[in-house]
Amino acid sequence: MHEAKYLKVARIVQNRIKDGTYKTQTPLPDQEALAKELGVSRLTVKKALDGLERKGLVYKQSGLGTFVLGDIPIKESNDAAANGFFGLQEELGRDHISSEVLHFTIDFPDENIQKNLRIKNNEPVYNILRLRRYDKKPFILEHTYMPVKLVPNLDYVILNDSIYEYLHKQLKLKFSVAYRKIKAAKADQWDQEFLKAKKDDLILELEQIIWLSNGQPIEYSTSRNRFNERNYVVLETKSF
Incomplete structure (x- = not known):
């Protein structure tokens, strides 16, 4: 592409x-x-x-x-915009990001997923777990749920490349709103296995829901990274 x-x-x-x-x-x-x-x-x-x-x-x-703007003294190379609508490949470059699909199934949603995606219990969802690598090193553990009815024909080829590019370019879907919650968590077994985190390491978790322009939620996901691998920032400008 x-x-x-x-x-x-x-x-x-x-x-x-x-x-x-x-x-x-x-x-x-x-x-x-x-x-x-x-x-x-x-x-x-x-x-x-x-x-x-x-x-x-x-x-x-x-x-x-x-x-x-010029140099920001506190800015670090692993800072990521917390208010962006782009995927990792757009943010960090296609040549630097690769994906490993750890889990990919179509399931019926539990109560939490039904609530977050505003769907019924008989509406199937994609259940996707991917390890995103940056320059071949473990970077982010990404767990995503999407309604099958909104994202037809999702497959391993797309998952190994860019889901967002498929949504925007092939399906012509447009995002309108994202709600994101960032919090600290303790490393669990998956973090230790796939992110090479230590048992007592802190993990930074980004939990989000993304809505389409018609008001329908299309994604509920969590993205986890080791505390020293990635920061989330917001640049706010205001004329007083």
Whole structure:
């Protein structure tokens, strides 16, 4: 699969920030100018800049444009935006992320899954457990439930690549809302086996429900990583 246009635009802008072409605390060219230069739509540029803002590279000033933020002293390489709608491959690069499917079945949902996905007990769900590796090292243990009626023909080929890319590009589904809860937990047997965590290690767990634009929940999932492998951050901008 080819890299999405907005990711290419984001990479170009990020490289220009890195090499000093776009300097700290200065405005970027406006979206129309960037779109014309790079041969893409203004919407593609906006999506690229939105992603860079979540990464903490730029910030937007209402009526003034988008500015280069510059270095954030407390920022670390394993920081991830807590308010993003993208998968790991988009966030960290297709060449760096691989998936190992540990469990994949179609089940009838228990009461908790029924409540979280707003489905009945006779509506089957995919029950998916994947180990996501970053540069071939264990990174995230991801347990996902999705209604079969909303995600037809999900298979191992897709699971070993990108579920979100299949949802967005093939099924043309659009996310609208995500509720995320981040908490600390003790390492369980799965964490010890697949994430190589020690018995007393702390685990960071991201629990989330994602809704489609029509208000139907499409995903309930938990993502677990060792405490020192990944942080979740939010960049908030406000003009006072």
